[in-house]
Amino acid sequence: NAGVTQTPKFRVLKTGQSMTLLCAQDMNHEYMYWYRQDPGMGLRLIHYSVGEGTTAKGEVPDGYNVSRLKKQNFLLGLESAAPSQTSVYFCASSPGTSGSVGNEQYFGPGTRLTVT
Amino acid sequence: GENVEQHPSTLSVQEGDSAVIKCTYSDSASNYFPWYKQELGKRPQLIIDIRSNVGEKKDQRIAVTLNKTAKHFSLHITETQPEDSAVYFCAAIPNYGGSQGNLIFGKGTKLSVKP
Numbered sequence: 001n002a003g004v005t006q007t008p009k010f011r012v013l014k015t016g017q018s019m020t021l022l023c024a025q026d027m028n029h030e031y032m033y034w035y036r037q038d039p040g041m042g043l044r045l046i047h048y049s050v051g052e053g054t055t056a057k058g059e060v061p062d063g064y065n066v067s068r069l070k071k072q073n074f075l076l077g078l079e080s081a082a083p084s085q086t087s088v089y090f091c092a093s094s095p096g097t098s099g100s101v102g103n104e105q106y107f108g109p110g111t112r113l114t115v116t
Numbered sequence: 117g118e119n120v121e122q123h124p125s126t127l128s129v130q131e132g133d134s135a136v137i138k139c140t141y142s143d144s145a146s147n148y149f150p151w152y153k154q155e156l157g158k159r160p161q162l163i164i165d166i167r168s169n170v171g172e173k174k175d176q177r178i179a180v181t182l183n184k185t186a187k188h189f190s191l192h193i194t195e196t197q198p199e200d201s202a203v204y205f206c207a208a209i210p211n212y213g214g215s216q217g218n219l220i221f222g223k224g225t226k227l228s229v230k231p
Contacts, residue, residue: 033218040125040223040224041223042122042205042221042222042223042224043160043205043221044221045218045219048218058218090159090160104150104162104165105150105162105219107159107160107161108159109158109159110159
């Protein structure tokens with residue numbers, strides 16, 4: 001049981017290049033999330049998914065796209081990278097919600113992305 | 117929408133002392149309040165959470181209190197140890213007319229425990 005894994009761990013991009021970050025979870029969780037973490041800014045939600053085939057925008061979605069073709073995978077794409085997207089990206093998953101109450105989110109190890 | 121503010125941004129204590137981190141939230145309908153710990157270079161991990169129908173919850177040296185009237189909740193760590201040094205994040209889940217929102221995180225508190 002690996003939990004939540006992310007690929008790659010590190011990446012350096014030039015401005016304008018594209019890339020895809022992969023998140024995988026083996027806990028059969030319904031919900032998956034992509035966050036970015038910048039110094040002094042906490043964790044900000046980029047996009048999320050409440051089930052296979054669904055995606056929705058979070059707090060800071062501009063410049064990113066996502067897809068959830070399989071329940072266990074959640075992909076984050078940068079079509080044309082910009083220096084402002086230099087950040088640490090975390091994926092997370094959760095069982096969803098039981099009624100109106102939240103559940104623990106399990107985070108992946110993170111991807112450190114630098115855009116020059 | 118929901119807004120979560122966390123104080124202080126940095127906290128330094130001597131080993132064995134207590135540490136308190138406080139968060140305020142704006143949406144009175146929020147009903148779930150977790151705390152995450154993030155060690156340097158690692159992923160955030162849940163350490164304790166509290167739901168809106170409970171005023172206090174304790175787990176060994178860690179406790180969380182919730183004051184719904186004042187819309188604030190606090191993390192209390194007693195008998196601090198050097199391994200408690202980390203960044204701590206509070207969060208809240210707003211509730212939009214029965215529909216669950218997403219976690220809104222505070223900006224974090226860097227706790228340093230000096231031996």
